[in-house]
Amino acid sequence: MPTIRRAVIIGNGIAGAENQCLGLVRALGLSHTLYRVTRPRGGINDWLRWLPVSLHKNLHNVVKRFRVTGFSGIAEAKAHYIAKLARETLDKDGPTLVVASGRDTISVASSIKRLAPENVFVVQIQHPRSKLNRFDLVVTPRHDYYPLAPEGQQQIPWFLRGWITPREPPDQKVVLTIGALHQVDSIALHRAASLWHDELSPLPKPLVVVNIGGPTGHCGYGVDLAKQLISSLLNVLSTCGSLRVSFSRRTPKQVSDILVRELGSHPKVYIWNGQDPNPHMGHLAWGDAFVITADSVSMLSEACSTGKPVYVIGTERCKWKFADFHKSLQDRGAVRPFTGEEDMSERWKYVPLNDTEEAAAQVITALAQRGWRL
Numbered sequence: 001m002p003t004i005r006r007a008v009i010i011g012n013g014i015a016g017a018e019n020q021c022l023g024l025v026r027a028l029g030l031s032h033t034l035y036r037v038t039r040p041r042g043g044i045n046d047w048l049r050w051l052p053v054s055l056h057k058n059l060h061n062v063v064k065r066f067r068v069t070g071f072s073g074i075a076e077a078k079a080h081y082i083a084k085l086a087r088e089t090l091d092k093d094g095p096t097l098v099v100a101s102g103r104d105t106i107s108v109a110s111s112i113k114r115l116a117p118e119n120v121f122v123v124q125i126q127h128p129r130s131k132l133n134r135f136d137l138v139v140t141p142r143h144d145y146y147p148l149a150p151e152g153q154q155q156i157p158w159f160l161r162g163w164i165t166p167r168e169p170p171d172q173k174v175v176l177t178i179g180a181l182h183q184v185d186s187i188a189l190h191r192a193a194s195l196w197h198d199e200l201s202p203l204p205k206p207l208v209v210v211n212i213g214g215p216t217g218h219c220g221y222g223v224d225l226a227k228q229l230i231s232s233l234l235n236v237l238s239t240c241g242s243l244r245v246s247f248s249r250r251t252p253k254q255v256s257d258i259l260v261r262e263l264g265s266h267p268k269v270y271i272w273n274g275q276d277p278n279p280h281m282g283h284l285a286w287g288d289a290f291v292i293t294a295d296s297v298s299m300l301s302e303a304c305s306t307g308k309p310v311y312v313i314g315t316e317r318c319k320w321k322f323a324d325f326h327k328s329l330q331d332r333g334a335v336r337p338f339t340g341e342e343d344m345s346e347r348w349k350y351v352p353l354n355d356t357e358e359a360a361a362q363v364i365t366a367l368a369q370r371g372w373r374l
Contacts, residue, residue, distance in 0.1 A: 004095050008097070009100070010036075016180070122135045141179060148169060189285045213299060223255060229291075246280065300312065
């Protein structure tokens with residue numbers, strides 16, 4: 001029986017998308033090589049990201065071996081090269097698992113399958129919207145299908161549905177998850193607990209971790225939500241032993257500035273300054289409860305995999321499939337709205353999200369049906 005011993009990840013330079021690929025490959029226990037689909041950046045290029053990657057590059061007069069500044073050391077994802085490598089190494093290393101995530105990776109991943117169909121097994125994370133036969137497996141959240149539901153049909157204009165939704169219900173090629181895949185598992189948390197022990201274990205309990213993302217087209221907010229969050233955090237500080245706040249790369253400066261100004265001098269509060277090392281994994285390991293802005297599916301998925309209380313602020317500002325995602329978490333009992341009236345020492349139980357391990361199990365099953373194994 002052919003055995004897969006290695007994986008190729010096709011990334012797009014966006015941490016949230018690549019982290020899903022890395023999480024799945026990690027759960028499968030495979031080593032990997034990372035390639036990236038890169039676009040020209042800066043100036044007018046930032047307005048051309050809606051174009052297919054190949055057309056965007058042609059418009060930018062990209063040379064054959066173009067590399068984007070900031071991705072040094074990561075090879076450009078070229079379908080012909082990766083397919084050729086998979087064919088040439090089949091006898092020595094077995095078939096290749098290809099895992100890709102993000103819109104820009106769709107054409108490359110599907111081309112690899114077309115060029116080397118007997119040598120690769122291609123998993124596309126995040127729904128490609130159409131032509132699922134271009135991949136061996138698609139892993140996508142259930143809420144991607146929300147626009148096909150009666151509520152979605154009523155809320156979403158018909159002319160937008162083709163852009164934001166799959167066109168048909170899921171078939172046997174589709175693995176449905178609740179949230180996003182990630183690299184947070186028991187081993188990673190144990191390592192983070194050890195690494196951050198000296199800094200985080202002495203902090204007064206309960207340790208409440210606040211993760212702040214940034215507004216999106218479907219979860220809009222600004223300083224207004226920051227002020228609401230500050231007011232609510234001040235209300236619950238009496239039931240917190242300590243509070244640690246982190247911002248993401250997407251957090252608007254005006255949002256981070258007002259939180260630093262209003263909370264930064266409080267003796268119970270520590271605000272991460274963005275300098276390495278990033279305490280995110282340590283916070284997941286040592287935090288007793290989490291407060292997270294509603295915009296980030298990834299941060300919510302990670303926190304809900306710990307089984308600890310997760311509070312969400314800004315859910316009412318989200319619409320369409322993102323509102324459906326929040327409802328699914330609430331229905332599981334994994335999250336509650338953050339109102340500022342909470343006792344942060346309160347605990348509740350729910351079944352932790354286990355999307356990454358469950359998706360990995362589905363990949364293994366699909367490989368076995370093809371006559372392959374890990």
